[in-house]
Amino acid sequence: MIPRRAAPCRPAAPTGKPGRWLRLGLAALVPLFGAAAAHAQQDCDLNGRSVNPSNGASTDGKTGLMRCKDRASGELQREEQLQNGVYMGLVRIYEKGKLAKEHSVNAKGNIQGRAREFSPAGRVLREATYDDGQERGLVRSFYPDGKLRRVVFYPDTGNGSERASAEFTERGQLSALRCADAPTLSPAVDDAKLCGFAGTGASQVELFDAQGNLRSRLAYVSGKRTRSQSFYDNGKTAVLDETVGNQRTEQNYSSEGVKRRETAYLLVERANVRVREQAFSEKGTLVRDQRWNSAGEPIVDDSYYLNGQPSSKSAYGNSGDMRTVEITEFYDSGERAAQGRYQVVGRSRQIPVGTHQRFSEKGKLLAESTFDAKGRITRERVWDENGELQRDDEVFEDGSRKAFAQ
Structure with missing residues (x-):
């Protein structure tokens, strides 16, 4: 196998339709080449010998940990592992001499295994596990003080689309929740309880904003949301959405607490078919009543x-x-x-x-x-x-x- 010769300092052409790179023009090329020039001011060594990452011949066939420092300040900027001339293994990125990111790449250059990001104080801000560039399992992010900010679950197969997630404010209050068809967020979050998998009826969940104000109340049964109530800044109900059996009802209110609209849906094969909609005046009197059959x-x-x-x-x-x-x-x-x-x-x-x-x-x-x-x-x-x-x-x-x- 011919070793892959990476050139980290080389500016990459933007993705998109053919010809876009040419259409960027001179104004776009100047900052790109300026960035490349900034990278060129690094001094890199591998096993104690000077190497140039932009010149594949200087790393051809070599194995070890390449370390690159800023020429002006002497601060360490990155470390990359090579195996027989191929960038494969550990990668560390530094900012102002402090570790900012750490992960490993496979022979294809895709992230493999654990990846972490750090704050200037050394706390973990994000941690994830990758399989050939795809996030798998639990992915967690944190506030600078170490409190959990967001946790997401990705399945072990497929294209890596998000399955379940939970978000928290800096106060530690739940601010968003997405449930899967089974508990997946443990041990980071007890979604078995939050998403109604405990077998004790519908769960009761409250979501808050950054200021600590109650924004919504939710109810889940076996991962399916059966009730949602959102609030205005004054605490009055904005939207009430509830599902009973095969019918879902959504009510919209004004900030004064007056119901302005009510819509009923029939749940048919994962689809919502609107069967009734009522509109109300500012004083709450009925002004329109529409109805549809199950065929719409x-x-x-x-x-x-x-x-x-x-x-x-x-x-x-x-x-x-x-x-x-x-x-x-x-x-x-x-x-x-x-x-x-x-x-x-x-x-x-x-x-x-x-x-x-x-x-x-x-x-x-x-x-x-x-x-x-x-x-x-x-x-x-x-x-x-x-x-x-x-x-x-x-x-x-x-x-x-x-x-x-x-």
């Missing part, structure tokens, strides 16, 4: 005036193969104002069909329009407040009209 098709869409009277009612149904909606509008007194039937075409388009009527607030018929199957008006009649017919027109495709002949 609308069934009811009713709206209301602030005085509580209905503003409009829409009832959906089927007429043969045609999906229709019957819409009735109202005056704020509760009296019917208009009604008509529409053919539903797609999600947002409706075609008027049949006879549509408009009424006075006293309930008298004022106007009537008739539409054909294509939504074109074919006849239009108008009455006065006394019920006397004022106009009866036949309407043609081009918009012209004439008196309707009996």
